[in-house]
Amino acid sequence: MIVDIINKKRNGQELSYHELDVFFNGYLDGKVKDYQMSSLLMAICIQGMSDEEIFSLTKIFIDSGDVLDLSFLPGVTVDKHSTGGIGDKTTLVIAPIVASLGIPVLKMSGRGLGYTGGTIDKLESIPGFRIDLSDEEVMHQVEDIGIVITGQTASLAPMDKKIYALRDVTGTVSSIPLIASSIMSKKIAAGADKILIDIKVGNGALLQTREEAEKLSELVIKIGKIYQKEVRTIVSDMNIPLGYCIGNSLEVLEAIKILQGNERDNNLTKLCIDLASEMVCMSKGVTKQDAIDMILDSIQSGIAYQKFLELVQAQHGNIDLLSTSKKVKIIKASQSGVIQSISAIELGKLSVSLGAGRTTMEDTIDYGVGLELLKQVGDSVQKGQEILKIYYRKLPSLPDFNHIFLIK
Numbered sequence: 001m002i003v004d005i006i007n008k009k010r011n012g013q014e015l016s017y018h019e020l021d022v023f024f025n026g027y028l029d030g031k032v033k034d035y036q037m038s039s040l041l042m043a044i045c046i047q048g049m050s051d052e053e054i055f056s057l058t059k060i061f062i063d064s065g066d067v068l069d070l071s072f073l074p075g076v077t078v079d080k081h082s083t084g085g086i087g088d089k090t091t092l093v094i095a096p097i098v099a100s101l102g103i104p105v106l107k108m109s110g111r112g113l114g115y116t117g118g119t120i121d122k123l124e125s126i127p128g129f130r131i132d133l134s135d136e137e138v139m140h141q142v143e144d145i146g147i148v149i150t151g152q153t154a155s156l157a158p159m160d161k162k163i164y165a166l167r168d169v170t171g172t173v174s175s176i177p178l179i180a181s182s183i184m185s186k187k188i189a190a191g192a193d194k195i196l197i198d199i200k201v202g203n204g205a206l207l208q209t210r211e212e213a214e215k216l217s218e219l220v221i222k223i224g225k226i227y228q229k230e231v232r233t234i235v236s237d238m239n240i241p242l243g244y245c246i247g248n249s250l251e252v253l254e255a256i257k258i259l260q261g262n263e264r265d266n267n268l269t270k271l272c273i274d275l276a277s278e279m280v281c282m283s284k285g286v287t288k289q290d291a292i293d294m295i296l297d298s299i300q301s302g303i304a305y306q307k308f309l310e311l312v313q314a315q316h317g318n319i320d321l322l323s324t325s326k327k328v329k330i331i332k333a334s335q336s337g338v339i340q341s342i343s344a345i346e347l348g349k350l351s352v353s354l355g356a357g358r359t360t361m362e363d364t365i366d367y368g369v370g371l372e373l374l375k376q377v378g379d380s381v382q383k384g385q386e387i388l389k390i391y392y393r394k395l396p397s398l399p400d401f402n403h404i405f406l407i408k
């Protein structure tokens with residue numbers, strides 16, 4: 001009985017492969033209802049899962065769909081995944097850079113989860129951009145231009161896709177076992193030889209502590225071993241937003257600025273170089289410094305941005321039509337001093353209340369709204385100086401910005 005499985009997990013007992021299989025496949029078939037799955041997910045969040053249960057769940061997710069065979073692509077393919085952050089547009093920057101260096105990039109990305117944005121939502125802010133490619137279209141495009149970024153195709157880990165959407169709205173996002181099986185099932189099904197995972201920690205991330213990040217790191221590496229995939233992880237800070245912009249079209253514009261070589265050194269550009277160089281090292285076996293030099297060259301010579309334009313064109317996007325809301329409100333510093341911190345989570349919540357993210361599965365996103373930081377942590381400001389620009393359509397009630405920008 002379905003309810004016995006829920007009770008067993010609620011009582012902290014280990015579920016067998018068979019029990020997990022019956023429950024999760026029952027959900028995919030519609031026999032297990034949303035409320036029953038929500039209840040089991042919450043029990044998993046609270047009671048956790050053994051490694052054995054996590055390996056079983058990952059396998060059940062993978063087996064719910066196809067596994068791509070990328071052996072026709074030249075060289076060593078490397079996939080990258082982020083656990084999600086506020087202002088995290090790294091995929092938009094690093095995928096074209098890596099592809100411009102001759103490493104094929106086939107990236108299946110997700111939508112926003114919790115207060116964190118998703119690459120697919122960001123790309124959809126480019127009018128016309130198709131994110132629903134079939135497996136055949138994905139294969140043709142990666143062979144043709146060496147890069148594709150699409151939503152999870154219907155045939156890849158469909159069970160994860162259904163459960164991911166439910167977790168987003170049932171408070172069951174921040175469970176390490178669920179995150180590990182969700183990420184690894186998609187990455188293994190997507191077929192790359194090697195996998196790089198950016199695990200974010202901090203108030204704007206799914207995970208709040210370094211210990212949790214290390215636990216997730218251990219797990220994804222162990223799962224990778226089972227499937228003979230080298231997995232590397234980078235643990236990165238998510239207490240302050242990444243870069244200057246939060247919100248879909250704003251983030252695409254910021255990514256373009258970096259690809260055009262017009263963005264200064266900041267936490268986002270540094271992370272992009274760190275991740276992209278790791279991918280280049282994993283694929284080409286070069287040293288970190290050589291990889292960094294190749295990346296900087298690809299930006300300076302314009303080939304990285306060119307690759308981004310090829311991607312947009314191949315997926316029918318019209319970059320000239322990318323737009324942000326014309327209604328803006330400026331927030332000013334309430335005192336003089338140096339900005340000590342900027343709360344990622346509070347700005348993430350504000351961007352969702354503006355309409356840049358979802359609070360229910362049915363919500364639609366307003367691509368043109370969001371936030372632009374005019375100052376960064378470490379900058380000096382004078383009282384009355386502009387620190388934040390809010391792009392809105394309908395202004396929600398605003399938070400106390402003295403709690404978001406700590407100025408001393």
Ligand code: URA
Pocket residue numbers: 082083084110113164173178179180182183186206
């Ligand atoms: N990214 C995923 O793909 N799944 C999660 O559960 C969390 C982040």
